[in-house]
Amino acid sequence: MEDLDTQVLRTALSWQAAGLPVVLITVARTWGSSPRPPGSLMAINCRGETVGSVSGGCIEDDLIQRIQTGGIEAVCASERPGLLRYGISADEAHRFGLPCGGTIELVLEPVSARSRLAELLLACQQRRSTERVLDLQTGAVELRPGRRDGLPQLDAHQLSSCLGPQARLVVIGAGDLSRFLCQMALGLGFEVIVCDPREEQRASWQLDGVQLSREMPDDLILRLRPDARTAVVAVTHDPKLDDLALLEALQSEAFYVGAIGSRRNSELRRERLRTHFDLPEAALQALHGPAGLYIGSKTPAEIALSIMAEVVAVKNGLQQPAPTPVQAGKSQQDSTGAPTVTPVTQTATTASSCAF
Known part of the structure; x- marks a missing residue:
């Protein structure tokens, strides 16, 4: 769209x-x-x-x-x-x-x-x-x-x-979550690309308006050279597919790079990127993982909503107090039994027709 x-x-x-x-x-x-x-x-x-x-x-x-x-x-x-x-x-x-x-x-x-x-x-x-x-x-x-x-x-x-160019979302992995993610992104006016080299995953995955790539995810990222109006989200749970794509995306101009996973798996992912690929700490800090805002999401559709909400918030340049990311929201819930979600506050409008 x-x-x-x-x-x-x-x-x-x-x-x-x-x-x-x-x-x-x-x-x-x-x-x-x-x-x-x-x-x-x-x-x-x-x-x-x-x-x-x-x-x-x-x-x-x-x-x-x-x-x-x-x-x-x-x-x-x-x-x-x-x-x-x-x-x-x-x-x-x-x-x-x-x-x-x-x-x-x-x-x-x-x-x-x-x-x-x-x-x-x-x-x-x-x-x-x-x-x-x-x-x-x-x-x-x-x-x-x-x-x-x-x-x-x-x-x-x-x-x-x-x-400027249309906002673009690159999703690593074809599945139920990525389908909901792409549907929302299309409705928000994003250009959407889904990448999955696994034939069995691509076989039944189709969505009008979405480009479907069979490339290795890191090859796609290198070819696209994400600009400052591109978001990259990895949803496969497979380090062989996600990690190299995230490595390249975090060294690009992409305004958002995120990956799903538990808090433990997200920390393990950061450690792999740090030790095996010598990724600078500043780049690691830019990784949104677990991706999304904390809304107590459980289903694939709710998780997709959580992720797109965070992508749009970053695109629109929201400043502190910021929406609660998943990791902070779950930590608050662990300690209190109920999360304390920081309200969203938007700064004065400075957007133009091509602004984030």
């Missing part, structure tokens, strides 16, 4: 190719609370059809009404980018569903050949981070290598935003 940014770009291009006037909308800035973070994308065609979102729905309804009533020119005069701000007053905030009097500023641009959306989509598919600079006077776009994340930058002359 494609992530939302890719869906917006692809759909806008298909509308344009069909001869429909299209507006690409970017959340440029927000003040106070806002439903969608800066960098969020949305596209609307002349018929009022939409993909993506900039709010909970009320702002979308207003934009659709403007376009259906006055055409694309109602929001982008003279075929040039325009600016709209919602929620300046308390009445507007209430009308448009913005919480706590929040304010949102949008950049709206008519899609044309100058938008260079096909090149941007190709860069995302090739896992190249790209900075897109839109000239607010002419609508011309410059594309250049850029950051993987960060807030859009808006001034009187241009909007600069960055888009």
Whole structure:
């Protein structure tokens, strides 16, 4: 399944190719609370059809009404980018569903050949981070290598935003747990790859939208060269498959590397990586094992939920106080009979359309 940014770009291009006037909308800035973070994308065609979102729905309804009533020119005069701000007053905030009097500023641009959306989509598919600079006077776009994340930058002359590759999950091992894990990851917009060289495991394993590899796991990791938008999770319980893959993943840019197993087996795994492969202590500390957040999970589906929750938390850059990892949660339960789970606290939004 494609992530939302890719869906917006692809759909806008298909509308344009069909001869429909299209507006690409970017959340440029927000003040106070806002439903969608800066960098969020949305596209609307002349018929009022939409993909993506900039709010909970009320702002979308207003934009659709403007376009259906006055055409694309109602929001982008003279075929040039325009600016709209919602929620300046308390009445507007209430009308448009913005919480706590929040304010949102949008950049709206008519899609044309100058938008260079096909090149941007190709860069995302090739896992190249790209900075897109839109000239607010002419609508011309410059594309250049850029950051993987960060807030859009808006001034009187241009909007600069960055888009990065789709988040990717690599799962070592085909089985019931990995099936649930992959289903959740697909729903969250991840590109998903499952690797298992064991023919008997692959024979009955199939899931639409998932790439299935028969390579040795460490060969796959070396070939993929995980970037900072890649997570790797080992679920085979077999050191011959897991350990070498984890060794390579922990020395890559992967934002998350984890493996399932009991606390004892996780410590034995760390000891093997330390003594047999001379893996630096800093790399060992980055290994999430047992993988997941503590939710008292028992079934494969619950364990998969626990793991994906931790992957997403790390992807989104949550800071302390952090969710309780499995090892800490079980230790608390051992000592008290009931775990004391630290509540999740999210920091102020700094995500862009390509941020973690």
